[in-house]
Amino acid sequence: MLEIKALTRLHIGPVNLSLADGEVIAISGPSGSGKSVLLRAIADLDPNEGSLRTQSGARAGMPAPDWRRKVAYLPAESGWWADIVSEHFTAPAKADLTSLDLPDEAMGWEVARLSSGERQRLAFLRLLEHAPDVLLLDEPTAPLDADNTALFEARIKRCISAGVSVIIVTHDPAQAARIADRHYVLADGQLAEAAHV
Amino acid sequence: MSEYVQLSYFDIALASVFLLLSGVVALWLQLGITRNLAFATVRMVVQLLLVGLLLKSLFAIQSPWLTLLVALFMAGFAAREIWARQERRLKGWRGLAMGGGAMGASVGVVALMALALIVQPDPWWHPRFALPLLGMIMGNAMTGVSLSLDTLHTALNREQRAIEAQLLLGANKWQAMRPFIRQAMRAGFMPSINAMAAIGLVSLPGMMTGQILSGVDPNEAVKYQLMVMFLIAGATGMAVILATLGSANALTDARDRLRLDRLRKSPK
Numbered sequence: 095m096l097e098i099k100a101l102t103r104l105h106i107g108p109v110n111l112s113l114a115d116g117e118v119i120a121i122s123g124p125s126g127s128g129k130s131v132l133l134r135a136i137a138d139l140d141p142n143e144g145s146l147r148t149q150s151g152a153r154a155g156m157p158a159p160d161w162r163r164k165v166a167y168l169p170a171e172s173g174w175w176a177d178i179v180s181e182h183f184t185a186p187a188k189a190d191l192t193s194l195d196l197p198d199e200a201m202g203w204e205v206a207r208l209s210s211g212e213r214q215r216l217a218f219l220r221l222l223e224h225a226p227d228v229l230l231l232d233e234p235t236a237p238l239d240a241d242n243t244a245l246f247e248a249r250i251k252r253c254i255s256a257g258v259s260v261i262i263v264t265h266d267p268a269q270a271a272r273i274a275d276r277h278y279v280l281a282d283g284q285l286a287e288a289a290h291v
Numbered sequence: 292m293s294e295y296v297q298l299s300y301f302d303i304a305l306a307s308v309f310l311l312l313s314g315v316v317a318l319w320l321q322l323g324i325t326r327n328l329a330f331a332t333v334r335m336v337v338q339l340l341l342v343g344l345l346l347k348s349l350f351a352i353q354s355p356w357l358t359l360l361v362a363l364f365m366a367g368f369a370a371r372e373i374w375a376r377q378e379r380r381l382k383g384w385r386g387l388a389m390g391g392g393a394m395g396a397s398v399g400v401v402a403l404m405a406l407a408l409i410v411q412p413d414p415w416w417h418p419r420f421a422l423p424l425l426g427m428i429m430g431n432a433m434t435g436v437s438l439s440l441d442t443l444h445t446a447l448n449r450e451q452r453a454i455e456a457q458l459l460l461g462a463n464k465w466q467a468m469r470p471f472i473r474q475a476m477r478a479g480f481m482p483s484i485n486a487m488a489a490i491g492l493v494s495l496p497g498m499m500t501g502q503i504l505s506g507v508d509p510n511e512a513v514k515y516q517l518m519v520m521f522l523i524a525g526a527t528g529m530a531v532i533l534a535t536l537g538s539a540n541a542l543t544d545a546r547d548r549l550r551l552d553r554l555r556k557s558p559k
């Protein structure tokens with residue numbers, strides 16, 4: 095569950111949005127309309143106003159690191175701070191590599207030699223370690239081919255059936271139709287529900 | 292002091308011959324540094340001559356307030372220099388105050404301790420002791436702080452994605468910045484470490500050389516130099532730690548966000 099009340103950041107907002115457990119909304123909009131800015135604000139990565147809560151509690155009532163574990167944001171380009179993949183995981187052995195068609199050796203790979211698709215899939219897995227309430231996905235399948243996109247979406251759907259609420263930014267109407275319950279468009283800083291998915 | 296050799300202005304002119312020669316060659320090779328070299332040389336001569344005059348009159352006047360004023364002026368200049376040596380710096384007054392404050396506080400404490408407990412001149416603030424001591428310590432602390440802040444700000448800016456990746460996974464700001472804080476502090480400590488390693492073997496420090504040249508027993512000169520090195524390295528270390536932690540704190544906020552919007556690139 096995610097409840098957003100009067101969220102504002104720069105030119106965006108006020109945004110009011112409410113997602114039930116396992117509910118998915120897709121957001122599209124022209125590039126530069128602030129879709130990533132909105133997701134960053136929800137994750138509290140930039141200064142913003144508004145009151146937000148999930149089933150784990152209100153954002154204002156918990157330290158930001160706790161909030162970000164529960165409201166997990168996958169940026170379009172992932173960041174890596176160590177040399178080897180496993181160093182970015184808390185429990186490397188428990189990561190579900192096979193679900194995204196990654197071999198067991200992947201944990202020993204050097205980050206510098208990863209393809210953008212491998213990065214994206216591994217970044218998603220490390221995000222799932224903290225059992226988030228909400229996923230904020232920023233064009234998550236852009237660097238993936240068709241097969242991997244299907245696997246990725248299947249992994250997202252597993253989260254959804256486990257009750258995770260999802261906001262997914264996507265340019266692909268077909269993808270929005272495949273996984274989202276509602277469809278929003280962000281334009282001029284305002285989030286508007288699209289007529290149909 | 293009987294062996295002290297007085298220099299005439301002609302001696303000094305003679306000493307500058309090779310610098311002049313380098314300048315001429317640089318001009319001939321069109322290295323593009325002749326102007327800088329000439330400017331720096333003239334600036335050094337003027338600054339030192341003025342400082343000589345100033346110190347002479349300060350020693351004669353012997354006023355604590357005047358001594359303090361000169362010390363503050365030195366600190367202000369050092370703070371500005373720290374600010375100017377950073378490619379990216381904190382916006383607004385913090386840009387000047389963070390480096391300058393850390394440097395001033397550390398140098399102040401160390402210099403006061405040295406004057407009050409170690410050197411113990413009479414009076415304790417006597418400009419003949421206070422100002423040279425302050426100058427040596429401050430010069431080194433200034434270099435250390437500017438190196439560490441420059442390193443920190445460059446690293447935080449360059450590694451934004453890696454830092455935010457950690458924040459997004461639930462790290463707090465100190466965990467996320469740790470490698471870069473460490474890197475910045477190391478940069479600030481490096482000159483002190485290098486200086487202590489090479490001292491005596493490769494380089495004879497200017498102060499000790501000066502004392503020996505003016506007839507002081509080398510053993511005594513060494514003791515002075517040791518004291519000064521401890522003070523310098525100690526003050527620099529404290530200043531580097533304070534400035535790095537302070538600036539890292541200023542570039543994040545209470546909600547563990549990286550606030551690169553508080554950083555500005557110098558318009559060079």
